[in-house]
Amino acid sequence: MARAVKAGGKAQLLVAVLVGVFVAQPQASMAGDSLTVFAAASLKETLSTLADSWKKETGQEVKLSFAASSALAKQIDEGAPADLFISADLAWMDHLDKAGELAPGSRVDLLGNRIVLVAPAASTLKISIAPNFDLAGLLGKERLAMGNVAAVPAGVYGKAALEKLGIWDSVKERVAQADNVRAALALVSRQEAALGIVYETDAKIDPGVRILDRFPETSHPPIVYPAAVLKSSANPQAKAFLAYLQAPKASEVFKAAGFTALAKSN
Structure with missing residues (x-):
């Protein structure tokens, strides 16, 4: 009987060791x-x-x-x-x-980062961003591409800048809001929008657009x-x-x- 107990103890110990090995493996692989x-x-x-x-x-x-x-x-x-x-x-x-x-x-x-106003690469438009500049006149009946102005950071920054410059009300009906800043950039690059507000870093990587001007850093909250x-x-x-x-x-x-x-x- 004593031998049976000892044998059982050894078996239990072996099982415990094996269980410990298999439990430890997933933690190590993590x-x-x-x-x-x-x-x-x-x-x-x-x-x-x-x-x-x-x-x-x-x-x-x-x-x-x-x-x-x-x-x-x-x-x-x-x-x-x-x-x-x-x-x-x-x-x-x-x-x-x-x-x-x-x-x-x-x-x-x-x-x-910085936000900029962009146009399709083939555009000949020239503009200097300043309070009350004629963005609506530049757009005419065309669209202004931006990230969603209520949620997407680039759109939030863009709207804040346009409000600070006193021109949001003149263009808000012409805004094409995109799910993210890259989607807004693509609208301009594909010439589906005449102008767009995107990050400067985005504009630099897309040969389909050119930067018209930077928005003043004082026109929107710091981009962090x-x-x-x-x-x-x-x-x-x-x-x-x-x-x-x-x-x-x-x-x-x-x-x-x-x-x-x-x-x-x-």
Whole structure:
């Protein structure tokens, strides 16, 4: 009987060890899972470049999901799995912060940008942006492409600038609102809209448009791209990748694209 008990004890110990091994395996593999980043549409090219560099240096894959900041924030609200969020404005990051969705201490103001007035590349229009400039006259019966002015950051900034300059009421009926800034840019590039308000960084990458002028920085709230690790993230690489985006090498990539690097690496 004693031998049977001892044998049973050894069997139970073996089972416990095996169970421990199989339980530990998924936890270990989680560290190797790809990193998921939700980011504003205007960051597509620069973040893709930096994600490729990160993979070459660390072997860690980064999955990038681009859309309007408003759409991404709402997806996070609804439980979409993401490790890092980079917004094109402060308001949507504030929204997630107030909802308790951000990892404490991880939020940083990463980048700055400018908004510009663009026309199709073949356009011969010339304009200097100033209070009460004749934007309505330039449009005629054509459309002004913008991001959704109630939700998409580029649209919010654009509307604020037009209001500050005293011309919003004269053009608001001519606005073609798009789901994100890249969609607004495409309307101008395809000559489906005569003019558009987009980020300067977007205009620089599309040969189908040309910049007519920058909006004065005093005509709208500062354009700031905040970034933060999400509280729900279990990926230990999330904080490391955010630090990577603040390092000098990444800052040079952002600056080359026309962004202003705001964050200082530690």
